[in-house]
Amino acid sequence: MTDKFLNNQEIGKISQKMDSLIETSSTNLINYCQIVQKKRGETNFLTAQLYYTVGTGYYSAYRAIIADEWSSPHIKRAIYYLRKALHELSSQKDKYYSFESRKGLAHFSTAHLRSKISINLANYLTEQHRHLEALEFYDLAIDEKNAFGLTTKARCLIEASESIYDENSRFFFYKQSYRLSKKAKLSESVSTPGEQDLFEQLNHRLNHYCKWFEAQYPEYLDSDHSDTHKENFMNRKHKSYLDWVGKNKLFLNFTNNVITEEYAYEDCLYLPSFSGKINHLLLPSEELAYHSHFEEIKDTYKYARYLFHTALQIPIETEHMYNSTTSQVESYDSTIYDLKTNHYRTALRCLYSIQDKIAYFIYKFFKVSDSEIPEHKVNINSIFSSNQRPAAWLSEFKNPYLRALYFLSQDIHDTGEKNSTTNKDPNANLFLADVNYPRANIVNKIRNALEHKSLKIVDSFGYELSQRSNNPKNTLNAAKTKLSELDADSEEHTELVELIEEKKRLQSYGEAISMEDFEQQIMGLFKMSKTAMMYLTLSIHHQERSLIDDNALRFPREVPYR
Template sequence: MDFNKLQLIAEEIDKYAFSNDKNSLENKLIELEKLNFEDSSLQSITYYFIGNIWSSLRRINHIGENSNIWKIEQKELFNEIYYYRKSINEKGFDNLQLEYKLYIYTNLANAFSHYGRTINALKYYDKALSLFPNFEMALVNKAECLRSYSQLSYDWSHKEIFLKKSYDIYQVGAEVLYNILQEREDEYYSNILSNIMLDIFEIEEVLGKELLAQDYDLNSYPLRNYKNESEYREWVLKNTLFLNPMNDLGLNSIATHDPLHMPDMKIEIEVGFPKYITHFNQMKQEYITYRHLLFEGINSFTKKFYDKDTHIIDDYDYNLYDINIEKVKLAFKSFYSLFDKIAFFINDYFALGLDERKVDFRKVWYVKNDINSKFDNFENLALRGLFLISKDLFFNDKDKNSKEYIEVLEPNAKEINKIRNHLEHKFIMIKIFDVENFEKVKDRERCFYITDKDLIKKTIYLGQLLRESLIYLSFSVHRAEKNKYKNGKYLPINLNIIK
């Protein structure tokens, strides 16, 4: 089979999707899953088409009275994400035509946005727009994602900025679509443009045209006067590690602090002070501490007195022994451990009733092997985002839920979990360079190794996942608090910020 035949299959997929022909789509899925190309570019396109089939099946399942749109377990969406990711991870992806790259990045972003991982979705919209700034579908869907982000937040000033950003991108997308329609008639694009104009009107109704016309200077906030502090804040900003939703809008100085906290909360009078604020304060402070430890491990090049005269025996194995790499390892382990504290918080706040000694971020969603009924069909988008992260992060070969779903989401999940296990319970060798290029390692499982650059990269990624999780945790509580009734059992408490 060649590229032209794949194109014909793609046209059939579009036809079946348009007519909501579920059976034909499932037959095409079976056909495509059997294909295995030596040409990595063809394999990448094949995975993209498979992802599109799963996307169409998901959409069909959301139609009508029996819609499963708020089901927390969505096999179609999980497979959709998996195959788009597999398409991107193929070596041949880099050789694809620009059009395919744009569609794959945008479709993957759409899947994340739909399920509640808005922060991750924005990253993939930006990947598409970095390749082609006027790609209409990435513009329109990014604007919608930013609008959804604004609805999740409890901070009205942040809501305004996100809505303004959404409005501006909608305007650009509308202009691009208008120009396309001037060149040719297209009912599909015409309908999208009509919907965009409605979205633009709704934002104008909320914020007013006068406010929307004002310029927001997101870089009027100084990074600080001290060189070391400025370097640190620039590094955090660049790596999207501030506990600040503004950091998801780009490298703007407005984002160079950590204002995230629990939203306004209602608590039963007989319970007393809201302990969840205390819990979140602690997690936030720990995260910031581990983040700085990582920065020190990466950027402290000068030998300190406490490491200057350390004697290490040369084992002739290209291993790196250094106090700074130990700081990186500590940051990795500490980031990882905070996910279980998030699980403890979820178990307590949502009154799941699980044994707190056995609660972890992977298991908190389940009762035995089934999703906890309190989560299923629970209309809390940020909480779904947390659930999706739990699938991305934790892998266990012996666990049914883990084995069935985690591998279909994050190809690196198993590697990250393995690093954590070796850091905590075994040994891990940090290599100066990748020894696989020089010699064959017989027992990688027992003698697990990784280069210092790869460890740093994965630790930053883990920190980004943790930041995303803490933001979703705050937003999920905000959504839950909005549902509480004012029936006399709740007492408002004014809280002050500690400098």
């Protein structure tokens, strides 16, 4: 990354040149994106603006080749840089960025930039058929009072509803689209002429949709059964838990993605109907193997969700009988050993296992060849990627939701440029790393430390203090400087080399992460796991609808429930 920070005028020129390259379909577009992405602005606002420009450039490059390469890295980079742009704005506290122009003091709205980035990011996700993930970014734009977010989210919900096989959930997607469309007509928050034109075009299309909905559901225009439904809670604790799940949209159903009322308080996600040839060799349990496995995945998710919520309610370092029989070593790094952190660890292990279980389900259901991926090597990375490319078996299916899962897997295992997934020093330890976007590098670090090394969940303030040396001479950098000044053949040089090697060996012994960042990572993985399960069911539904009738004799198989 270059040391020179760019001012507003310089970033404006970059934006103009990017627009010119896009308009002329220049072959230099990618090269220019790669040059510009290494730069930073003088402020977080300007850096966000710069990354927004880079993301737009990569997206334009993707659009030029989408017919030939759906998995182009350009769309991944476009999303990557818009996520980085949003992250830069997360630390922008001022409502406006002010700068001197030829006409005097000028102001740029932070809210407007954030809403533009959010809408584009959501739109790019829909290009990957990740409509369910796009919704939260449309909501960011709506929160910033951008009416364009209303119309684009309505469009996204309509597109998503076409694939949802559950009629009840599909209705709520329809209803939410209708509400957003009606609200958009009353809004006056579209600020630029270009946005205004697109806004009016979308509004015109949504007018037709509103007329269709009004004719289709005349009795549900003003209210529906979600307004009056009341859940039967066992006690106050039960209500508190379900309210938390609903508010965070963690119930396993499509409806909770668009409403948070008590009507959505159920885990009713199920596999869609799919056919299979009659096979008299199969036991009843084998006929239900896919349903049983999916039930196992759901149960793991629900257990992890409850465990995480339980841990959130436990105060830090609460005494418990499980560790009442021992004295803990004082490691001088503010590591927390208690029931709360162990619940977090267990929840995280469950979420990691869900990713690989989904991969195994796909392996079996879509009959991936053992010669391509040996069964014992199946995981969320290997099922979708091979040599930084989509796995060969994916080419046999024109399935948008398998492709969505492919892209989602990149958020867990980054197969792109080495060390491209951190906004700070790629070699920095986990505690110093950027835990927001992109997340793949952080997820891998946490998983590796949790399962194979040492993961310390720490109090951030105490840990930072513990990592400071009382003597500036006793630091690794000071030792390296001194080493460069010594005679390489001297005994002192040899001894110092040994000390430095031991320092490096023990410094990299494990990873540390603050309690707050750990909680954030777990919540992110919950949302990712739920989304992956929904994409899995949608991929099966799409596959079943696309099958050619081969005249084979089939009978419906009723799925029994306890």
